[in-house]
Amino acid sequence: MSARGGQRALAHALLERHGETVAARSGIRLANTPQPLYQLLVLAGLLSAPIRASVAVAAARALFDAGLRTPRRMAAATWQQRVDALGEGGYRRYDERTATQLGDGATLLLDTCGGDLRRMREAAGGEATALRRELQKVPGLGPTGSHIFLREVQGVWPEFAPYLDAKAVQGAERLGLPGDPRRLARLVGADRTAAFASGLVRAALDRSVAEDVREAAGA
Structure with a gap:
């Protein structure tokens, strides 16, 4: 050979x-539509913490099962509801801080792009560095999370592949x-x-x- x-x-x-x-492991059917893109962002944030990937995936599933699949629903949920969902997924060590970050991040997205990450895509103009910079403005989504998001989203945002x-x-x-x-x-x-x-x-x-x-x- x-x-x-x-x-x-x-x-x-x-x-x-x-x-x-x-x-896919988190049950997200990724497509270029607002809800799965937001779910991917949430997952990337959960994976940013120094915690096992399997726990982050379980926590993401628990959040989505609780109905927190969009920025509007995440922002409307109480802090305790977010903590409880994270705990259901086993994400206990960072649950309180992450619950706050999820609420703040959802509010930020609603304020800056109407909760639609496709607007962030357009603003980046096909530049991965520009998109990573915008993503890292979301609380809890640092360099690691922005890399995860881009690795996953390239399947539906091919300009970044x-x-x-x-x-x-x-x-x-x-x-x-x-x-x-x-x-x-x-x-x-x-x-x-x-x-x-x-x-x-x-x-x-x-x-x-x-x-x-x-x-x-x-x-």
Whole structure:
């Protein structure tokens, strides 16, 4: 097998075994419409805290199950309702601070873009740096959260693709794949780059993921 063929085999094994996006894990059917985009933003904020990804995903599901799926509903909820939903998802260590941030963030979005993140997209003009700067104005959504949001949203906002940040590139290098985002994206195709990015991040965070992928690919 050629070097290129070996890289493709690794990339496709990663997609098959570990390529589910965190949005999908949280029950978000991502589309270029206000509600799922806001849900992704909430999830990215939850994942920004130093807490297990599985806990953040469970907390996001609990918030959405409680009906807090839009900025208007999040802002209208009481602080205690947000705390209770976070606790239901096991997000207890940071629940009080995060409940405040969720309320403040929802209010900010309503005030600045009518709760519609597509307006933020338009204002960024296709520049990932500009979008990350705007995203980080949302309470609780720091550099980590903005990277997560962009990795996931590139599937429906293609002007930001391929978005493979330093953590994704770290996973690629652990697998012996190229470190250049565009070369990486060509291994899987534009429509699968978001899922590929998720898998690469998992490989960066967990050596066993990389070992599993190399075994599956026969590398």
